[in-house]
Each structure stands twice: as structure tokens, then as C-alpha cells.
Amino acid sequence: MILQGREIYPGLASGQTLVSKMGISFYGGVDPESGLVVEKGHDLEGQCIEGKILVFPTGKGSTVGSYTLFRLAKNRRAPAAIVNSACETITAVGCIIAEIPCIDSLPIERIPDGAYAKVDAKQGTISFTDPD
């Protein structure tokens, strides 16, 4: 299966998907030292985003969240790629300054959690290898 979206920040990435149905606030919601989601009551609370294809509808919260993505990248705790339904300023700017491949405008509800996926952000695609 290949889903087609649009490029936010280019780059190639592969890894396991980590799918959330909720918005993510990187500032305050994700610990930049450990990469763990720490927002109380979040459906990813306690999960680590490091190296994952992180899939969520859209960003929320403080604009300082862009710097949190940069800090995650410096700490080698950043996700391998970000996939949104509708990317907004905080996540987009964070991906540009942290150089994290990012795409949006695709039906994220069709993306299974924990699946192996490849993102070609320049082409705006996420693809899954069918299980043999």
C-alpha cells in the first residue's frame, strides 16, 4: 500500500509507525531528553517517539514546540519522520530546523500502528511492504 500526500520537509526515512489519534504538543508534551510522550491522558503517554514514523492528526500548543523537535534531534531522540493529516506551523517549522522528513494531507486513519513503513517526503509518500 502507498498513500500519497504532500511534502512538508524532504528526506527519506524508514521505521515502525507510531500512530496517535490525538494532537501532539511537543513543548511540555514530549520529554526532549528521553523522547517519551509525557502529556497526561495522551494516547501515546509513556511511549518513545525516537526513530519512529510518528503519525498524528496535527500539532498543538506553544510555538516553542518547534525548538523541542530541534532539541530531540540534537539528543538523537527525534522521530525518523512525521506524518500528519494537516501540518501546522509548529510541527512544520520544527521539522525544517531539525531536518526531520515530514508529509501531510493524507488519510492517516488508514495507517496501521506498529507497521514497518518507508517515507519518501520529497514525493509525499508513505509505503508499506505487504506481509508475506
Added chain:
Amino acid sequence: MKLTHEQQAMLDSKQGLATHKAMQILATLGRIYGAAEMLPVSSVQISGVSYDNLGEAGLAWLAEMAAGGGRVKVLTTLNPAGMDIENWQALGISAEFAEAQLRVIAAFEQMGVVTTCSCTPYLFGNLPEFGQHIAWAESSAVCYANSVLGARTNREGGPSALAAALTGFTPAYGYHLDKQRKPTLTVEVTAKVCGTHYFGALGKAIGDRLQGKGQVAYVRGVTSANLEELKSFCASLATYGGAALFHMQGVTPESTLFEAPEETIRIDGNHLALAEQQLNTARPEEVDFVSLGCPHLSLREVARIAQLLNGRQVKKEFWITTSRPVKKLADQAGYSQVIEAAGAKFAVDTCCVVAPIKGRFHAMLSDSAKACYYAQAKNQFKVRMLPFDEVVQEACQ
């Protein structure tokens, strides 16, 4: 999006790494929000200045941009920092924090930013004109610039504001466009509103009903509002409602261009009383911290504090937060000496929202609805909100 030859050259790294990264941010935002072109900006105000918010990563990015040859192309000022740049020791700031904060300021200075740190740049010369496109980030100043001045800005983040400063452009979307400035909701105010603290309560009462849905309120029933009242209202409406623009009949310049929308909500005395009550969680005897200057005080407000404190002694830790230029005027006028003789402290370049004061106090007294929000949410203080003059009186009891 259509880019000019100059803008394309910036994107293609022909003007250095920092300008390339800056244009990449702007072009991407333009693409996301469907901008047709870039607009030249005449003024920038950057947020994300306090080291308490930026952290080492934010500082590293700013240093990279400065080292990458970034230089501002238009008048650019900064939001409050985490400390008084000249007088941080007196406010109990650690040497370690001060060192990091000064590196942040140095990075901005290297890029040609005017390093006056304030949320009220419009009070000292960074004053955009009606209809001008600007890129501001501080939420209360964004609301003030759009609504009260009639300038045009989206609510930028720190990096996107810096990107606008380094290129001189911002993508044409959101509040830069006529159609996005149209009011979507009428707010009929039936209560009498007067003073910064009531305007703050009004901002919360309305903001709580907007819920960050990008609504543009058309406020009716407020017959007059001075600079300080509007400053307080903007801060509160932006904090509680995420609003970047409102119109106020008979008060703001664009209110005459629009009809009041059909969808209407009413705000009466009970709504204001409830908002006030929600910002009064501390008993008077619990207060151990008093703060005036959110947003930063005008010269008129500093003068009023001096008048009220003349010959008296404050009994609690009392911070007066304002911009460096206003402090210098207050020094010249003799207000600062009166205020300091009474035992109150100037905390210039900073404020109670961005200074690292979590755990230092138990309960804060202020006239500001915005200050109360962050005191509760960020610093876990109890809060007490009173009219401006009463705050000064109670600080002396």
C-alpha cells in the same frame, strides 16, 4: 507559490545558510497555508527569548543562524527575556541561568536585532502603521498590532518571526488578507468595563467562549478604552481565546469597515464576576509575591505606582516589570527612585511569565488576567487579581 527572483535566490542558498533556512521556513508555511506570494514586512517582533523556554536546543539553533550569516533586514525587537539583563542578581537569578540567557541575547545582537526585550514594542518605537504587513510573535502584541493599530500579522512562532526578519518577507495568508480579517462573531457586552483588571476579566470571559477556534470577535457595548486597558484586554483575549484579532465598535480602526455578524454571544456582569472569581484562588494573607506589568507597564502606569508608593513601604516581594526604554524615562522623571525607596523592585526586560520563578512563591497578586493564567499553569502559584491601585495598596499591607 510565486517567488520573485530575489526570494528564489534566498531559497537557493545564494545569500548564505541562515537566509536559505529562513526562506525555506517561509516558503513551506506559504505552501501549507496556500499563500500566493510573499509580502514585504516593515517590522518584526521575536518570541522565544527566555532561556527558560528556549533551552539549550533553541540557543543552539539561534547560534547556528547567527554563525550562518543571518542579518535582519527590517526593524526587529525581542520579547521579554528570563531575567533583567542588567540587574539579574537582585532578582535571585542564578549565575548559570544568566550566562545562558546572555548567550541568547548575544546571538540576536550578532544578527542585528535591537535587543530591547519587551512584549510592548509599540510603546517605544517599534510601532507599525495602519495596514502595514509585519511579523510579530508575542501573542498579546500580535492582538494589539492587528486590532488596535490595524497592522497585519499572523501569530508567528520564534523561528518564523526570525525568518521574516532575516529575509524581510512573510507569506501572504491568514490575517494579511482582507477576507480573514472579517469578524465572525458578535460579542454584546452589557456590563460596564473600566480599568486594566476588568478589561482582563472581559478578555477571559470572551476568550473562554472562543476556545481557540480562530473566531474574530466584533465587540459591542464597550464605549471607551485607553491604551492600558486595551493592552490588558489583548493579553487576556490572546491567552484565553487564542485570538490574534478582534474589532471593537467605536474603539478599533477597522470596526467601521464591518457589520456586526449575526451569530451573537452576550457577556454580562455575571460572566465578568465569574472570570474574576476564577482568578482569585488565593486568600489575601497567602500572597507572597506581587507583580505589575503584564504586559509591560506604560510610563503612565509607572508614574501611577510612584504616586501611590510615595513615602510608603511595601511588605511583600513586589516586581515592577517594564521595558528598558520606559524604565529609563521613569529614571529621568524620578519615578524609579520613589518606587525603589518604597522597597519595590524593577524587573526590566523580563516578566513574571517568562522568568524562572517556579517554586519561589506560593501566591501571586496582580491586575493581569494573563499573568494569573501563567502563574497557575506554568508556576503552580495560587493567584489573586485586583484593580491596579488596589494591588499597590495591598502590597503595602
